[in-house]
Amino acid sequence: MGIESDNLQNAEGNEKKVKSLQNLESTYNKDSHKEDSIDGLDSEKSKENLSIEEITIPEKDYESLSLDKLIDELKYLIGQYPVHLIGENINSLRDIFSKKFDEYETERKQKFINDGGEELSYQPDLFLKNKFNSAYHDYKTKLNSYYKEQELSEQNNLNKRVQIIEELKDLYTTPMESISTFFKKFRDIKERWHNAGKIPKSKAGDIFKTYFHHLDNAHEFIKLNKELEELDYAHNLEQRKAIISRAEELTTEPSVQKALNELQYLHKLWKEQAEPVAEEFRESTWQEFKAITQKIHERKSELFEKINEEQQVNLEKKKAIISQLKSIVSAENQDHSFWQNNVKKIEELREAFFTTGRIPKEVSSDTWSIFKNLLHEINNKKNTFYKDLKKIQQENLKKKNDLLEISKVNKDSEDWDVALNLYKKIQNEWKNIGHVPRKYSDKLWDEFRQNCNYFFNRYKLRNNKINEEWTENLKRKQKLLDEILSFSAADKDEALNKINEYSIQWNSIDKVPRENMNINKEFNLAIKNLIKKFDIDKNIIDEIQLNIKVENYKQSKDNKKLDEDLRKMRKQIQDLGHEIVQLENNLSFFSNANQDNPLLQNTLNNIETKKTKLEDLKQTYSKLINLNLSESNSNYETDENISKETETE
Structure with missing residues (x-):
């Protein structure tokens, strides 16, 4: 008995990881005294009773999250996981949120001052902070409620166990009604003790010591009654056979981890509800159970090999993710288009890393550090780019506002040639300036375009008027040309005077349409013919032409x-x-x-x-x-x- 106890002590493990078993033992039937076996200990029941300690909270890089995302993550953790298991994650979220919020407020305040605001007039934006604090308050409230419930539950369990001890004490100290009644009560007491739950740690030592003291006394009482002892031995032997049978099934259980967990429970059950048995079965049943236990434990290497294979596969996946992140970090031309195209990809890689699963412990820390540092570097590069882009866009905004002002001031100008070149110039400059903040872009462009269109519409109307004037000039020149062609002089002096007169009149008429410019050549040809006809000296003609030019300058000023x-x-x-x-x-x-x-x-x-x-x-x-x-x-x-x-x- 002592050898079995020593071995079973090592097999108990963490009680939190042990599944409760319903109806493992039934009370004796008055007629048959037949007991139920533990065949109900199947895989589905084990799955349903998964312990809280086996819950894993995925690792996440909280440093890479925005303030809004940190709040969402806080709410997610509170709603998704047992509140007493998320303390470390919550504290990390709180510290990172405080740091990021301080940075956000510092930058916001500096911008307010740079824009001309008074430092004493600055009002912090507490919306996000209040939102986080509200969620954090919900967490603290929920955690306090959990501890109060635990405290009340443990106190109730303590009361139950005290009552069970009293019932056990009364069982062997009061006269026995019948053997079947005794065993029915005895099994019920052991079953209820097994399922009674946690009690305050400060009371646990004394309570368990008292219970096992009275349990030993109950066994001593049973020994005094041969029939009672034989029934107890027979029942316990049945329990051992049921435990051994279930352990045998576990040797072929596909999930090694599940087999090990359930074996741990069977050892606890062996100690609590399968002792003692008759001397001739005691060692043989223990050795049989011990051999099966050893056989199941030998499957650990199979488990470790499978885990190692899975972790190696996961490691390769994480290395591939890290490689893709490195290519993003080292990419050239990291412009707005680059970040727009890669933001979603980075988030997908990040999620893939967290959902990939565990990797070998010896490389876990280094792999995590590399991944985390890459994400930080990517975020820093992206933030720096957009911070610089914001500065450039502010400069572009000023440039476009300057051009807008020029377009306003000159849209009514009548210095047509100068204004036309000016508007062409500012339109070209506008195209080359680059992006401005989106909230100003459309408004600026619409106003600038309206000013330009206003000027060009005026310019178009002005051209129409000029074309009319030029057409009229063409008519006048054609009339004068017809007169020259039909001119007939009596002598050279009259011809010279007429040439001078015709030249003055011709030069006094302004431009003609471009397509009719040949009329000037026709005029020159007609004058040359007159000069040739009357044999007029070239120097005289040159003098006349110069005098005409001087006269035109004087008249036009x-x-x-x-x-x-x-x-x-x-x-x-x-x-x-x-x-x-x-x-x-x-x-x-x-x-x-x-x-x-x-x-x-x-x-x-x-x-x-x-x-x-x-x-x-x-x-x-x-x-x-x-x-x-x-x-x-x-x-x-x-x-x-x-x-x-x-x-x-």
Whole structure:
């Protein structure tokens, strides 16, 4: 008996992991004294009575969650798991939430101050914090209720066990009604004791010691009655055979872990409800049960091998997840599109890591650290990108507001050429600026587009008006051209006066439509024919043309056009001076050539032609630069300076 007790003491294990068995023993029937066996101990019942200690709360990287997600996780844990098992997770959530909320508030306050707000006027946003605190308060309330219920339950169980001890004491100290009644009560007491539940730790030692004291006394009482002892031995032997039979079935149980758990329970049952038995069966039944126990324990290696295989598969899966996360971390061009496309993928990889299952303990910590650090690095990169993007978008917002203001100020401008170039320029700049915060984007674009459309509509209407004016100018020029073509003069002087008059009239008429520009060539041809017809000297004509040009400038008072024509003329004078110098330098190539050499003659003629043109330009420039139109003359060099520069070159 002592040997069995020593071995059984080691087999008990954690009581929380032991399933209760209903009706393992039945009381003796008055007629047959037959007992029920423990065949009801099947796999389904074991599954239904899974102990709380076997519940596993998945690991999660709380650092990577937003404030909203942390609140959701807190509520999920409270609603999904026994409240007394989630303390470590809850404390971790609380610390991380506090840290993230402080960072959020610090950034929000700094933005408020940067936007011009007074520090003393800042109001913190406590919505999320209050929401978290409310959920945390629910957890504390639920936890307190759990401990109160546990305390009350343990006290009730203590009262039950005290009552059971009293009944056990009365059973062997009071006269026995009958053997069947005695055994019925005895088995009922043992069954109720077995199922009585936890009691306060401070009372457990004394209560169990008292119970087993009276249990031993009850067994001693049974020994005094031979018939009673034989019935007790027979009942206990039946229980041992039932336990052995069930243990034998466990040797073929597919789940090794389930077999080990149930074997642990059978050893506890052996100690509590299968002792004592007759001397001739005591050692043999124990050895049989012990051999089966050893056989089941030998299956541990099978279990460990299977667990190791599963953990190796899980390790490879987690390595693959880590590899994908590393490729995301090291990817180039991590722009907005990159993060939009990978946010969902990162979340899927994260969830896959947590649901993959356990891996070998020796690499578990390192693998978790690598995974967690990668997630932190990804989050830091993403947050830094969007923080920088926010700054860039604020800069873009300022630029677009500046362009919007320009479009407002100039939309009614009538300086058409300048305004047209301006609007083309700001439209191009707008396209190249880039994104602004979404809440401003549509509003800004709509207003900018309206201003641009307003100007271009005005410009279009203005062009229509100009086209009408140009059409009218065409009619006037055509009428004048018809008059020139039909003109007939008596002598050269009359022809000269008419040419002068026609030129003044023609130049006083403004532009014509682009497609009718040839009418100017027709006019020039008609004048040339008149000059040729009356043999008028070219210098006289040039003088007339110059006087007409001067007169046009005086009448129009267009300083800008005069300045532009002078600039172009000065450029022509400089270019001609360079060309003449280059041609004169080229004469050195003809030092040994005859004077009648065609190339030499062509070069000399070319030099003479350019010098004549240069002289004409200088005279024209000299006359125009001295026109008393505006102070714009000061922007140009005098005729003498140009002449000197040309001579030097």
